[in-house]
Amino acid sequence: MQLIFDGHNDVLYRLHSHAKAGRDPVAEFVEGTTEGHIDGPRAQTGGLAGGFCAIYLSSPDLGHREPDERGHYEIPLPAPLSHLPSLASAMEIAAIAQRLDRAGAWALCRSVADIRKAMEAGRFAAVLHMEGCEAINSDLDELETFYAAGLRSLGPVWSRETIFGHGVPFAYPRDPDTGAGLTEAGFRLVKACNELGIVIDLAHLNEKGFWDVARTSRHPLVASHSNAHALTPVARNLTERQMDAIRDSRGIAGLNFAVTMLRADGREDAETPMEDLVRHIDFMVERMGIDCVGIGSDYDGATIPAAIGDASGSQALVEALRKAGYGEAELAKLCRENWLRVAGETWGA
Numbered sequence: 001m002q003l004i005f006d007g008h009n010d011v012l013y014r015l016h017s018h019a020k021a022g023r024d025p026v027a028e029f030v031e032g033t034t035e036g037h038i039d040g041p042r043a044q045t046g047g048l049a050g051g052f053c054a055i056y057l058s059s060p061d062l063g064h065r066e067p068d069e070r071g072h073y074e075i076p077l078p079a080p081l082s083h084l085p086s087l088a089s090a091m092e093i094a095a096i097a098q099r100l101d102r103a104g105a106w107a108l109c110r111s112v113a114d115i116r117k118a119m120e121a122g123r124f125a126a127v128l129h130m131e132g133c134e135a136i137n138s139d140l141d142e143l144e145t146f147y148a149a150g151l152r153s154l155g156p157v158w159s160r161e162t163i164f165g166h167g168v169p170f171a172y173p174r175d176p177d178t179g180a181g182l183t184e185a186g187f188r189l190v191k192a193c194n195e196l197g198i199v200i201d202l203a204h205l206n207e208k209g210f211w212d213v214a215r216t217s218r219h220p221l222v223a224s225h226s227n228a229h230a231l232t233p234v235a236r237n238l239t240e241r242q243m244d245a246i247r248d249s250r251g252i253a254g255l256n257f258a259v260t261m262l263r264a265d266g267r268e269d270a271e272t273p274m275e276d277l278v279r280h281i282d283f284m285v286e287r288m289g290i291d292c293v294g295i296g297s298d299y300d301g302a303t304i305p306a307a308i309g310d311a312s313g314s315q316a317l318v319e320a321l322r323k324a325g326y327g328e329a330e331l332a333k334l335c336r337e338n339w340l341r342v343a344g345e346t347w348g349a
Contacts, residue, residue, distance in 0.1 A: 002318045002328070003119060005336035006051025007254030007296030008129070008203070008225035011038040013056045014300045016093045025096045026103045037299035037310040040105060043124055046314035048299075049336070050106075050115060050125025052153050052199075052224060055093045056301070057086055057134060059160060065170065071265050074171035078160045081134040087142060090135035094149050097128055108150050111349035112340050127343075129201065129224075132158030132167075138185040140192050152347060153199035153224070156186055157209070159236070164189050165209040172266035173233040176242075181208030182216075190216045197347045202226075203236070203296070210242055219346045220251035225296030227253075227261045228283045234261055240287060247288040252342045254296020255281055257304040270306040274320040277305065281321060281334070290330050294338045 014036045015025035032041035038048065059078035067073045101108035106126045107118035118125035128150040136142045143151075159167040164186035166179045182190070190213055193200050200217055201224045202210050214221055223246060229237035238246075238253060246253055256262070259272040262280060284293045297304070299311055308316050318331060326334070 001047045001315060002331045002335045003047050003049040004295055004314050004318070005049055005115065005119075005125065005339045006299070007252070007294050007339055008054060008201075008256075008301075009038055009051050009297055009299040010054050010056050010301035011036070011299065012053050012093050012096055013058070015096055016089075019092075019096065026099055026105055029100055030103070030105045037297075037304070039311070040124060042310055042312040044122070045312040046310075047318075048124075048311045048314045049119045050109070051127070051297075052129040053097065053126045054129045054131040054301075055090050055135070056131040056158065057081060057089055065260070065268060067267070071267055072172060074174065075169055077167065077169050080161045083134060083137055086134035090130070090146075094128065094146065097126065097150065100126070110150055110152060111347060112344040113349065115340060115343075127152050129153040129155075131155050131201070132160070132162060132204070133164055133189065134162055136189070138163055138188075140189065143189070143192055143196070147196050147198065151198065152343070153201055154193065155201035155204055155224070156182070156189055158204050165212075166206050167204045168206045168235040170260075171235045172260070174235040175207070175229065175233070176210070176235050176237075176239065177207040178235060179206050179208065181206070182212040187212070187216055194218055197349075199343065199346050207239070207242070210245075214245050214249070220342045221246045221249040222251050222342060223253040225254050225256040225258075225298045227256050227280045228287075231280055231283055232261055232264060232266060234266055237261055243284065243287045247292050250292065250342075250345070252292050252294050252338050253284055253288065254294045254339070255284070256302070257297045257299070257308060258302035259305060260303070262305070268303050270303055272305040274305065274307050274316065277317055278320050278324050282324070290333055291338055291341070293334055295335060
């Protein structure tokens with residue numbers, strides 16, 4: 001079995017949603033559930049050894065995909081979220097991550113050494129990520145507090161506007177060049193992340209924002225859960241020029257399991273063959289090299305192929321890649337080592 005360190009998942013969002021309904025998030029993770037994609041038992045079964053776990057805040061006005069007769073769709077960007085309610089929710093989610101750590105349900109990791117130690121002990125190695133920074137104000141004071149709580153990765157935006165920049169819409173077919181780039185506060189955020197050693201995730205940024213980060217950051221470029229636009233032309237996927245920039249920075253792009261970002265037709269259909277995942281991996285490896293590609297499942301945040309199902313089926317992708325000709329050393333890089341290299345270069349530990 002090849003252990004997997006995942007570039008992106010939304011298990012904390014699911015646990016927080018259930019906690020709001022009166023359920024115990026620690027018990028749900030430890031004992032397991034049939035809902036969603038990740039819990040301790042299913043992760044153990046599928047060799048999902050850890051990953052970046054997102055503090056994600058949903059938009060109440062997010063629309064639905066309503067494809068036309070050609071399968072085309074575009075969901076308008078939802079309205080920006082207010083800071084103080086976002087901060088309160090983000091603190092609740094971060095508290096769940098701390099409770100899971102304190103209970104021994106997972107290990108909240110702040111360094112690559114922490115991750116490797118947790119993996120060796122068979123504990124889920126969780127790294128705190130923030131997907132969209134509505135909880136952080138322009139003075140960046142909250143960034144320091146979240147860093148102290150274990151935050152080691154953030155995306156300045158989700159697919160909506162923040163005070164830091166602009167996200168791409170969910171749209172097919174569409175390229176990611178959809179608006180303005182980083183704001184002045186966004187440039188300050190990038191520089192502060194460089195100083196603290198926080199990964200800057202470009203996954204939901206529009207193209208101008210991507211290039212603003214590329215010009216400003218001194219760390220490897222990261223798109224935690226994005227696929228190849230040349231194969232699936234959704235706005236969220238990466239152009240070849242963006243992939244070249246990630247390669248040139250010795251960064252990483254993580255394969256997203258979301259079927260709408262894998263299928264050539266962009267449809268939300270769980271009966272998506274494993275060949276589509278392999279096709280995107282092959283394309284990204286050919287364009288960026290074996291050292292710059294990883295896995296960014298988007299578990300608990302998207303419709304994923306039925307052939308995987310949930311975290312317990314993670315090895316289905318590994319086996320498909322093995323059958324496609326990838327050797328064990330290459331699989332180790334794709335499954336975890338590339339992520340750990342980029343994290344270590346960014347965190348300095």
